[in-house]
Amino acid sequence: MPRALIAANWKMNKTAAETAEFIRALKPHLPAPANREVVLAPPFTSLPAASAEARGSGIGIAAQDVFWEKQGAFTGEISASMLREAGCSYAITGHSERRRIFGEKDRQINLKTRACLEAGLNVIFCIGETLDERDAGKTFKVIKKQLNQGLKNIPRGDISRVAVAYEPVWAIGTGRTATPGQAAEAHAFIRSELGKMYSGNTAAQVRIIYGGSVTPDNVKGLMSEPDIDGALVGGASLDLDSFVRIIRS
Numbered sequence: 001m002p003r004a005l006i007a008a009n010w011k012m013n014k015t016a017a018e019t020a021e022f023i024r025a026l027k028p029h030l031p032a033p034a035n036r037e038v039v040l041a042p043p044f045t046s047l048p049a050a051s052a053e054a055r056g057s058g059i060g061i062a063a064q065d066v067f068w069e070k071q072g073a074f075t076g077e078i079s080a081s082m083l084r085e086a087g088c089s090y091a092i093t094g095h096s097e098r099r100r101i102f103g104e105k106d107r108q109i110n111l112k113t114r115a116c117l118e119a120g121l122n123v124i125f126c127i128g129e130t131l132d133e134r135d136a137g138k139t140f141k142v143i144k145k146q147l148n149q150g151l152k153n154i155p156r157g158d159i160s161r162v163a164v165a166y167e168p169v170w171a172i173g174t175g176r177t178a179t180p181g182q183a184a185e186a187h188a189f190i191r192s193e194l195g196k197m198y199s200g201n202t203a204a205q206v207r208i209i210y211g212g213s214v215t216p217d218n219v220k221g222l223m224s225e226p227d228i229d230g231a232l233v234g235g236a237s238l239d240l241d242s243f244v245r246i247i248r249s
């Protein structure tokens with residue numbers, strides 16, 4: 001299994017100056033433990049400053065979104081190769097806020113994910129059920145569809161560059177995290193679906209990370225579950241001490 005992935009999703013928080021200041025303050029706490037890979041996803045406008053400040057530190061930089069076309073008349077959009085030029089090694093696709101607030105569908109998320117892989121970016125591909133879907137007993141059905149459609153036509157050779165982030169929508173930003181047991185059950189299901197889509201061996205190489213109200217206090221319990229290979233951290237990644245505690249957990 002590759003190193004566990006600890007990724008910070010800053011959403012629409014921190015200016016470029018604040019981003020650089022955070023990374024400067026983070027560097028003395030690095031390198032991260034050898035079994036951890038650390039990635040920060042600041043807003044687009046912070047990406048060049050983040051990659052300049054992170055150079056040589058081992059911190060990876062991620063974009064929070066991407067557009068699938070390479071160039072052209074797509075006002076407001078940014079391509080995968082532009083993200084590479086800005087210093088990104090990762091992009092996030094399929095975040096539930098993009099799905100819910102901006103109406104993104106599985107097909108668009110699939111195009112974005114494929115565009116990233118083709119351009120040489122790694123991907124943090126997010127899936128997860130809403131509370132209504134969980135209460136209706138549809139959790140596995142929903143995440144199976146998101147996986148099958150979101151990863152459609154992604155060849156076996158590329159899938160190890162995708163980390164699947166299981167983020168139950170009801171746990172994001174709510175302080176109501178999934179229990180380690182609930183998360184482990186979903187992660188085991190995701191691993192078995194990936195095994196059907198690819199092979200058991202290939203599925204074992206894909207990192208499946210958990211997101212949704214991860215904190216320094218609950219991260220250890222979550223990550224000690226067998227199929228939980230890291231964390232995608234929102235709110236608790238904005239504070240340096242809290243993020244350092246998560247990296248070192």
Ligand code: PGA
Binds near residue numbers: 171175211214233
């Ligand atoms: P949260 O966000 O940690 O604030 O719940 C996680 C995410 O949206 O990726």
